[in-house]
Amino acid sequence: MSVWNVKAIIMPKPGVNDPQGEAIRGGLESLEFSGVREVRAGKQISLTIEAQSRDDAASAVKRMCDQLLANPVIETYSVTVDSVEETDGGVNA
Amino acid sequence: MSVWNVKAIIMPKPGVNDPQGEAIRGGLESLEFSGVREVRAGKQISLTIEAQSRDDAASAVKRMCDQLLANPVIETYSVTVDSVEETDGGVNA
Numbered sequence: 001m002s003v004w005n006v007k008a009i010i011m012p013k014p015g016v017n018d019p020q021g022e023a024i025r026g027g028l029e030s031l032e033f034s035g036v037r038e039v040r041a042g043k044q045i046s047l048t049i050e051a052q053s054r055d056d057a058a059s060a061v062k063r064m065c066d067q068l069l070a071n072p073v074i075e076t077y078s079v080t081v082d083s084v085e086e087t088d089g090g091v092n093a
Numbered sequence: 094m095s096v097w098n099v100k101a102i103i104m105p106k107p108g109v110n111d112p113q114g115e116a117i118r119g120g121l122e123s124l125e126f127s128g129v130r131e132v133r134a135g136k137q138i139s140l141t142i143e144a145q146s147r148d149d150a151a152s153a154v155k156r157m158c159d160q161l162l163a164n165p166v167i168e169t170y171s172v173t174v175d176s177v178e179e180t181d182g183g184v185n186a
Contacts, residue, residue: 003130009137024138027161033153035143037096044102044135045117050128060126068120 001050004057005082010070011042045069054081094143097150098175103163104135138162147174 012018020041028036047064051057058081065077105111113134121129140157144150151174158170 001128011137011139021138024162028157031157031160033157035094035153036140037143038141040139042137042139044104044137045114046104046133046135047129048131050130060128064121064124064126067124069117 001052002084003048003050004054004084006047006049006057006061007080007082008045008047008061008065008069008077009042009080010045010065010075010077012040013074013076016074042075043069054084057081094145095177096141096143097147097177099140099142099150099154100173100175101138101140101154101158101162101170102135102173103138103158103168103170105133106167106169109167135168136162150174 012021018040021039024041025036025039028039047061049057049060051060058079061079061081062077065079066072070077105114111133114132117134118129118132121132140154142150142153144153151172154172154174155170158172159165163170
């Protein structure tokens with residue numbers, strides 16, 4: 001069993017209303033940042049999980065996104081597996 | 094003036110308490126996901142901005158992070174400039 005760092009990035013779907021992003025855009029305008037055309041606000045969830053393989057880690061986090069982390073009606077997600085942190089046990093001789 | 098897609102990823106600093114990440118970890122346990130060691134919850138802000146160059150776009154978004162998007166006491170941020178969407182005007186002959 002290895003330990004993997006996995007990142008899930010969850011963003012509002014294109015076309016879906018994003019009040020948080022609009023509020024940020026308004027705040028940036030108030031601070032006199034010019035040239036900001038669009039702001040979309042989403043989440044990055046960084047997970048450290050145990051899994052047999054890189055593919056197992058990715059598919060576990062995709063299931064987590066479907067069931068808890070993202071709202072598939074209004075959000076899209078992408079999952080990237082970053083690295084192995086350590087390997088426990090004697091799988092590699 | 095070109096148009097750039099810039100992503101700012103804002104995460105709680107290591108060691109800083111992250112109640113949202115802890116809540117997600119608890120939720121995943123309730124859903125019987127096993128092997129989740131740590132969860133950290135942060136934000137991804139995706140911006141479409143006008144700037145003269147890639148470096149100008151990155152430095153503008155870093156200033157936005159310092160002034161509005163991130164709380165530098167408890168959060169770190171990273172900025173990546175993704176692509177040029179279009180180029181206006183006749184800068185390139």
